[in-house]
Amino acid sequence: MSINYASPPPYRSTYNLNTIDICKDYELQAGKYIEAFIRNINNYRTGRASPDLLNGIKIKYNNKIASIRQLASITLESTKSVIITAFDNSLLPIINKSIIAANLGLSSYLETNLVRILFPDLSETYRNKLVKLVQNEAEKVRVIIRNTRRMFNNKLKDLFKKKLFSKDNMEALQIKIQSITDCFIKKVNSIAICKEAEVLNR
Numbered sequence: 567m568s569i570n571y572a573s574p575p576p577y578r579s580t581y582n583l584n585t586i587d588i589c590k591d592y593e594l595q596a597g598k599y600i601e602a603f604i605r606n607i608n609n610y611r612t613g614r615a616s617p618d619l620l621n622g623i624k625i626k627y628n629n630k631i632a633s634i635r636q637l638a639s640i641t642l643e644s645t646k647s648v649i650i651t652a653f654d655n656s657l658l659p660i661i662n663k664s665i666i667a668a669n670l671g672l673s674s675y676l677e678t679n680l681v682r683i684l685f686p687d688l689s690e691t692y693r694n695k696l697v698k699l700v701q702n703e704a705e706k707v708r709v710i711i712r713n714t715r716r717m718f719n720n721k722l723k724d725l726f727k728k729k730l731f732s733k734d735n736m737e738a739l740q741i742k743i744q745s746i747t748d749c750f751i752k753k754v755n756s757i758a759i760c761k762e763a764e765v766l767n768r
Contacts, residue, residue: 650681704758
């Protein structure tokens with residue numbers, strides 16, 4: 567499962583020569599990519615129970631589509647199981663069927679007042695596959711952040727050519743943007759390493 571990292575334009579069409587605005591816009595944009603990255607890898611099933619894995623499941627009822635969290639509470643019962651308690655018990659069979667249909671490799675059981683989901687152990691082959699997916703996703707977001715850095719640097723050069731910025735201002739901002747980039751790249755690496763350890767159950 568892959569999340570689209572597309573988002574609004576990375577910079578405003580005009581700046582009031584406020585250098586803080588430029589750095590804040592870049593930091594905000596890069597931060598959105600980090601958030602998307604986290605949401606994405608949280609959808610990967612690991613050996614531990616995680617309610618986040620159910621976020622993408624949609625339930626159809628009364629000609630409407632809703633997420634499970636809109637219709638029920640999801641509670642972590644143990645490291646291997648999650649229980650779902652619907653706000654309306656008549657929805658439990660629908661929720662159970664939707665989880666099974668999502669084909670997430672989970673075991674879903676309909677009980678009297680709840681749905682219990684068991685998270686089976688992962689094979690070594692599947693764990694290694696997940697690690698590669700995490701690494702690929704991390705590389706994708708690193709590339710996107712660097713591309714966004716290039717777009718902001720190009721914007722700075724454009725402002726300099728229009729004599730809205732001095733050369734010193736432009737170079738100082740480029741250094742600041744590079745510093746922000748380095749910080750976010752380190753954050754991506756750290757998140758990826760933690761997720762890999764979780765997948766490998768270390």
